[in-house]
Amino acid sequence: KVEKSQIIADGAATYQGELALGRNVLVGFMSFDGYNYEDAIIISEELVRADTYTSIHIEDFDVEIRETKLGREEFTRDIPNVSEKALRNLDETGIVQVGTFVRPGDILVGKVSPKSKTELTPEEKLLHAIFGRAGEDVKNDSLEVPSGIEGIVIDTQKFSRRMSLSDDERKVFERELKEIENEGNAEITATFTTFVEQMEAVLGH
Template identity: 30%
Template sequence: MTDVFLDGEILGEIDDPSEVRHQLIDKRREGDIGKEICVHYAEDKDEVRINSDSGRVLRPVIIVEDGEALLSEEDMQELTEGEITLEDLEDEGKIEYMDAEEEENAYVGMDRSEITDEHTHLEIDSEIINGLSASLVVYPEHNRGDRVNFGAKMSGQGLGMPTREFHQRFDTRENVLTYGQTPIVTTNTFDTILGDHPIGQNMVIALGSFDGYNIEDAVIMNESSMHRGMGRSTYMRTYQTEAQRFWGGQKDEIEVPDKDVRGYRREEAYQHLDQDGIANPETEVDSDDVLVGKTSPPKFLGSGGGEEVKMGLADRRETSLTVRHGEQGKVDKVLVSETGDGDKLIKMKMREYRVPELGDKFATRHGQKGTVGMLVSEENMPFTRQGI
């Protein structure tokens, strides 16, 4: 007898696990049970596992029956033209989503030309079975598997231009490479998804020793190239604060805090604030400087039946928005708006121009990473016959 589990809890026992598994999958394709339910038969433990819990990673595959893929070229054309969606194909039983456990019982083909009667599914696109980041690594078959994984991670961390509207958006954090370039050698996935989107830079690399300053994972960088803009980037961070309203008619105030307010900072911290209590765009600020001046009522006002509470400056707290400790830069953009509750909302984007320095990390797309161990002027660097 074979045990049956639903989300880790035992349901009972059955005689024919393979037949039950196929029956449940057929019911899923016909829409009788949820499309996200996955069924797996573990032969080594003689268990049928039915998974319906949240948090599982599912991926779509094309269903194959009798050696033929159910998704036709006509379906692909209609999908490309927007006449149908993936949900429509799923409802028709031509594609389905599987989790990692159910995939253990599947025989997935890489290409239509190699499908046999034994295949149960077909990859939608064999070029991205390793994931998006790994598909950006060129010639992965010439590299060790672990290095391909490292290269995929480095591609995700690499600087480029994440969006063309970066100067208008208020993302929490963002890095934009100043002089981004497209790679000389790309993959089909890169050309399809990114096209001419810049990511990283093309650099001339020399392999050799240099007085021990590039030992282990260290790299020697051309300081003159840095001065010309190589590796330079802009780091942007968005700060925000709200002027909330409280019980008793009390509310936060966006203003330049008075000296009598509790928690008043040094006077120099407020030097960049305008009359409205907000720093203007293009203002250069330093660590712990105030970006938006704000005062708030005491945290605990007690209960007064909804009557208005009056208090002086000495009762209010200083709750200004400040630059994070250790960061600096310029105010790039300021947005003054309202929340859904009608409270005043202020968003401020800071930008910091960053130049590569000792200890910064550089990496190739093949997973070979290193930190800058020394900056050398170009006249002291090796060069090719062409003078590069």
């Protein structure tokens, strides 16, 4: 049984039946001499110091390597037809380094895949005929930052997939995974704390 005006549905984006997004603040606004209407609004510095409107958004990207009919895919920094500038943020295994500021189009993980012989140019086919597999070409299959996303890399992890695990192995794996998650959360907190301290230093507080 419900009554008039009783709330029957609520969620994370509502409060007491009303839409509630973000944080509400009280702002005093008065135009100059009461005539103009395009004056700026002065907001309390406390909002900046308290990070009232500061938020963190974390994006998770993953990429796999597989054994294909043409050969095994590989994580690498040696990517064909890619400039050294585009590779500057990758470590020796081809994975972007923690702390790097990345923008759309930047390489997160360098990956190459074997090319089909039908994809080879006449020059590449000649090299393949002369040097055998050593002359076999590969194609760039790297993971790049998608459009509309930019930010700082806070963690990278590399896993090996196991096809079957015993009970003891599964317990060890779950414990290690929990430890990695805790370490990742600690790194995120430390990174955010450092960012706040730097902002306060810039603002002179």
